[in-house]
Amino acid sequence: xxxxxxxxxxxxxxxxxxxxxxxxxxxxxxxxxxxxxxxxxxxxxxxxxxxxxxxxxxxxxxxxxxxxxxxxxxxxxxxxxxxxxxxxxxxxxxxxxxxxxxxxxxxxxxxxxxxxxx
Amino acid sequence: xxxxxxxxxxxxxxxxxxxxxxxxxxxxxxxxxxxxxxxxxxxxxxxxxxxxxxxxxxxxxxxxxxxxxxxxxxxxxxxxxxxxxxxxxxxxxxxxxxxxxxxxxx
Numbered sequence: 001x002x003x004x005x006x007x008x009x010x011x012x013x014x015x016x017x018x019x020x021x022x023x024x025x026x027x028x029x030x031x032x033x034x035x036x037x038x039x040x041x042x043x044x045x046x047x048x049x050x051x052x053x054x055x056x057x058x059x060x061x062x063x064x065x066x067x068x069x070x071x072x073x074x075x076x077x078x079x080x081x082x083x084x085x086x087x088x089x090x091x092x093x094x095x096x097x098x099x100x101x102x103x104x105x106x107x108x109x110x111x112x113x114x115x116x117x118x
Numbered sequence: 119x120x121x122x123x124x125x126x127x128x129x130x131x132x133x134x135x136x137x138x139x140x141x142x143x144x145x146x147x148x149x150x151x152x153x154x155x156x157x158x159x160x161x162x163x164x165x166x167x168x169x170x171x172x173x174x175x176x177x178x179x180x181x182x183x184x185x186x187x188x189x190x191x192x193x194x195x196x197x198x199x200x201x202x203x204x205x206x207x208x209x210x211x212x213x214x215x216x217x218x219x220x221x222x223x224x
Binding site: 110 | 173
């Protein structure tokens with residue numbers, strides 16, 4: 001059974017960089033696309049971006065200037081970096097797997113809460 | 119961006135009832151529409167993909183329909199485990215977007 005687990009600091013200071021890791025177990029990250037998504041408190045789901053198994057990335061234009069998603073194939077991990085964070089970036093961050101850019105997301109992590117505060 | 123308008127935002131029902139949730143896209147998305155179930159503390163679950171295909175392992179009480187701009191998720195014979203938040207998602211165009219969610223309460 002494929003499982004995804006997000007990890008990283010739960011508290012980040014304003015203007016700093018948010019860094020999270022999604023660790024995949026029960027399957028390889030090769031051959032799939034991997035998305036990051038977030039759910040701010042009291043708001044809707046926002047797709048952040050995805051990376052393909054070949055390493056090509058597509059980001060939400062609303063976040064594109066601040067986002068970097070990368071693969072660590074040897075560790076079966078996907079990383080997210082979001083720079084220059086503000087309180088508006090406080091959210092539950094999740095990763096998910098899909099077969100291609102238009103495919104549904106068949107496995108998700110439970111998500112991890114990141115709070116931006118000094 | 120394609121806007122996904124989901125209704126209702128919340129819904130009260132009882133065990134054994136049937137409910138329908140609607141999702142409308144601001145432009146045509148063919149059948150690139152999926153439905154997910156969110157339960158706090160658990161990983162979100164894919165229920166329906168390509169608008170009407172039931173994901174493996176999902177009870178047949180769940181069904182989806184629609185194409186273009188109008189989609190529905192129907193749950194029949196509600197069970198206690200079904201009380202959750204449901205989201206629609208379009209993957210037709212980037213950026214991928216979601217409906218605002220429907221909270222299904224007992």
